[in-house]
Amino acid sequence: MKIFQREQRSLFGEILDWMLTPLLLLWPVSLALTWLVAQGLANKPFDRALEYNAHALAQLVGVQKGVVQFNLPQPASEILRADDSDVVYYQVKGVGGEFLSGERELPAPPSDEVPMPGEVRLRDAELRGIDIRVAYIWVRLPLKDSPLALVQVAETREKRSVLATEIIKGVMLPQFVILPLAVLLVWLALARGIQPLNQLEQRIRARNPDDLSPLDDRTVPLEVAPLVSSVNDLLTRLHDSLATQKRFLADAAHQLKTPLAGLRMQADLAQREGTSTEELKRSLQQIGRSSIRATHTVNQLLALARAEGSGVVLARQPCDLARLAIEVVRDSVPRALERHIDLGYDGAEPGSPGVWVDGNPTLLKELVRNLVDNALNYTPSAPDRPGVVTTRVLADTFGRVLLLQVEDSGPGVPESERELVFQPFYRALGSDADGSGLGLPIVLEIARKHGAEVQLEDAHPGMQPPGARFSVRFAASEQAPD
Numbered sequence: 001m002k003i004f005q006r007e008q009r010s011l012f013g014e015i016l017d018w019m020l021t022p023l024l025l026l027w028p029v030s031l032a033l034t035w036l037v038a039q040g041l042a043n044k045p046f047d048r049a050l051e052y053n054a055h056a057l058a059q060l061v062g063v064q065k066g067v068v069q070f071n072l073p074q075p076a077s078e079i080l081r082a083d084d085s086d087v088v089y090y091q092v093k094g095v096g097g098e099f100l101s102g103e104r105e106l107p108a109p110p111s112d113e114v115p116m117p118g119e120v121r122l123r124d125a126e127l128r129g130i131d132i133r134v135a136y137i138w139v140r141l142p143l144k145d146s147p148l149a150l151v152q153v154a155e156t157r158e159k160r161s162v163l164a165t166e167i168i169k170g171v172m173l174p175q176f177v178i179l180p181l182a183v184l185l186v187w188l189a190l191a192r193g194i195q196p197l198n199q200l201e202q203r204i205r206a207r208n209p210d211d212l213s214p215l216d217d218r219t220v221p222l223e224v225a226p227l228v229s230s231v232n233d234l235l236t237r238l239h240d241s242l243a244t245q246k247r248f249l250a251d252a253a254h255q256l257k258t259p260l261a262g263l264r265m266q267a268d269l270a271q272r273e274g275t276s277t278e279e280l281k282r283s284l285q286q287i288g289r290s291s292i293r294a295t296h297t298v299n300q301l302l303a304l305a306r307a308e309g310s311g312v313v314l315a316r317q318p319c320d321l322a323r324l325a326i327e328v329v330r331d332s333v334p335r336a337l338e339r340h341i342d343l344g345y346d347g348a349e350p351g352s353p354g355v356w357v358d359g360n361p362t363l364l365k366e367l368v369r370n371l372v373d374n375a376l377n378y379t380p381s382a383p384d385r386p387g388v389v390t391t392r393v394l395a396d397t398f399g400r401v402l403l404l405q406v407e408d409s410g411p412g413v414p415e416s417e418r419e420l421v422f423q424p425f426y427r428a429l430g431s432d433a434d435g436s437g438l439g440l441p442i443v444l445e446i447a448r449k450h451g452a453e454v455q456l457e458d459a460h461p462g463m464q465p466p467g468a469r470f471s472v473r474f475a476a477s478e479q480a481p482d
Contacts, residue, residue, distance in 0.1 A: 012194055019186055027179065031172060038167035042160045043133070050135035051120045053153040057090055058139045061100075061149050068094040068141060068149055070101045086156040089127065095147030103127075106152055109136055115148050131157050196221050200228070212239040260294060263287055318477055319361045321402055322393040323350035328368040329391050332376065336389065340381045343372075347392040347405075354395030356477040357402050359450045367446040368404065370439035371470050375408040378468070395476065402476040407459040407469035418456045447472055 061070050070092045091102035107125045117140040125134050136152040200220055214232035217225050270283040329345045336343035348355050357364070372391060381387035392405040413421055424441045447454045452474045459467030 011197075012190060015190055015194075016187065019190070020183060023179075023182065023186075027175070030175075031168075034171050035164070035168060038164040038171070039160075041167060042163035046133070046155070046160055047122055047135070050122065050133060050153050050155065053088075053090075054120050054135040054137045054151055057092065057153060058137050058151045061092060061139050061141070061151060063141050063143060066143070068100065068143075072101060085158045085162070089132070089152075089154045091150075091152045091154075093150040095141060095143060095149055097150075100149075102152075103154075106154060107134070109150070109152075117148055125154065127154065133157055133160070197224065200224070212236075212242070263291065263294070315360055316358045317361065318356050319359050319364055320350050320355055321357050321364065321404060321474070322348045322352065322355040324361065324365050325368050325391050325393050325404065326350065328365060328372055332369070332372050336376060339376060339379075339387075340383050341376060341379055341387045341389055343376070343389045343391075345391050348395045352395065354397040354400075354402060354476050355393060357450070357474045358477050359474075363446045363449065367443050367472065368406075370443050371404075371406040371472075374439045374443075374470075375406050375410070375468070379408040379410040397476075400476045402474040404472040404474070405469060407467060409459070409467045410465060412458050412466040412468045413456060421456070422454070443470070443472070451475060 057070075057072075060072055061068065063069070089103040089106055091104070091106040092100040094100050105127060107127065109121075109123070115138040117138045120135055120137045123134050123136075125132050132154045133156075134152055134154040136150060139149040139151055141147055141149055196219075200215075203215070212235045214235060215228050217228040217232070220228050267283075267287065270280050270287075325347070326345050329343060333343060368391070372389065375389040379387035379389055388409040390405075390407050392403075392407075394403040394405065395401075396403070422440050422444045424438055444454055452472050455471045455473070457469050457471070459469040
């Protein structure tokens with residue numbers, strides 16, 4: 001559990017953090033780099049002076065009568081010592097390393113260094129616990145075997161530190177003013193940059209709750225346009241959903257009004273004075289039929305609402321579609337016998353390869369039941385000429401397609417009405433079949449939930465009556481459950 005995580009992140013604060021954090025982290029790095037650069041800049045002029053002094057002293061080393069001598073005039077000695085900040089030291093050694101003049105304690109060059117006559121070299125050293133900068137040169141003398149004399153000039157580092165500090169001050173002090181100013185400018189620029197978001201928020205808050213029209217995406221920044229486009233898409237879908245709900249409620253109220261009005265009318269008739277027993281029985285029969293119709297309509301409405309429910313995750317499991325279809329056919333046999341209809345099943349056997357589909361068994365059974373009920377409702381039948389309703393489940397194991405078909409010997413559906421029959425409460429004109437007009441919309445919604453396609457065609461093209469065949473095409477499961 002993230003204890004210190006904020007529930008809501010501020011976009012302004014997030015961007016500001018990512019902009020200022022690198023700036024504040026790089027500032028100490030800039031200080032360190034500036035200090036190193038300042039040290040190098042401060043060393044250069046003083047190193048040149050040391051090199052000049054080393055060359056000058058090297059010219060004063062000579063040989064007289066085979067003896068190495070160093071003659072330092074008084075003015076030159078005064079120049080070496082003339083400094084209020086730093087102390088200048090020098091040292092001259094002969095060809096045998098004997099001390100000739102200067103500071104005896106001045107450290108010698110590294111022992112592993114190869115002498116290069118006439119070349120001035122620089123190094124850092126320490127004298128009596130004080131850091132010094134040393135310039136030294138090897139001098140070739142006109143003696144046998146070309147021996148070398150050593151001349152060293154050193155000074156303390158006070159002037160260098162003072163100059164480096166001045167450079168640091170000159171560079172860094174303006175940054176103490178620039179950095180807060182930069183932070184302020186970043187703050188103001190960011191506030192100005194996200195102002196279109198605030199304006200968009202105000203526009204959305206000022207809208208009427210019933211206003212679901214799309215937002216104008218031309219007045220927002222390019223980066224926000226995809227978000228506004230997504231919101232517009234959501235508003236469009238919400239508008240369509242609300243319109244569908246309003247139409248559904250209006251149609252449902254209209255459909256329930258008829259059986260409820262019949263119930264009330266029959267109840268009033270039954271309560272009249274002088275009503276005979278036969279009239280009372282007929283009224284009760286009408287009340288029973290109206291209540292059955294109202295109950296069926298309510299059940300269909302609930303089934304459609306359950307099928308259309310997009311907020312509920314569909315619980316899926318491997319389902320044997322052939323077994324579900326046979327169970328529905330068996331349950332519908334009494335009603336088919338009552339209507340003198342030949343109802344049967346023809347297709348794959350339960351448990352055979354290819355009959356399994358991933359889905360919700362309750363909804364799939366509701367789909368089959370509505371197709372069978374629709375066929376029973378719209379198939380004319382008589383004892384001497386019974387209608388035929390056939391349910392099939394066909395499996396294509398190679399193409400991994402599972403097909404459910406329900407066909408009848410009824411009048412069929414004209415091509416002009418084949419899309420309309422899937423709309424809620426739509427019923428074909430000229431039909432006296434009893435129904436609520438919700439069965440096929442339920443079938444369509446359940447099929448969509450399972451990624452299936454529903455097709456409607458003539459069962460017997462070119463014949464009269466042509467009949468109707470409803471086909472639902474599923475993607476079969478790869479294998480049956482263990």
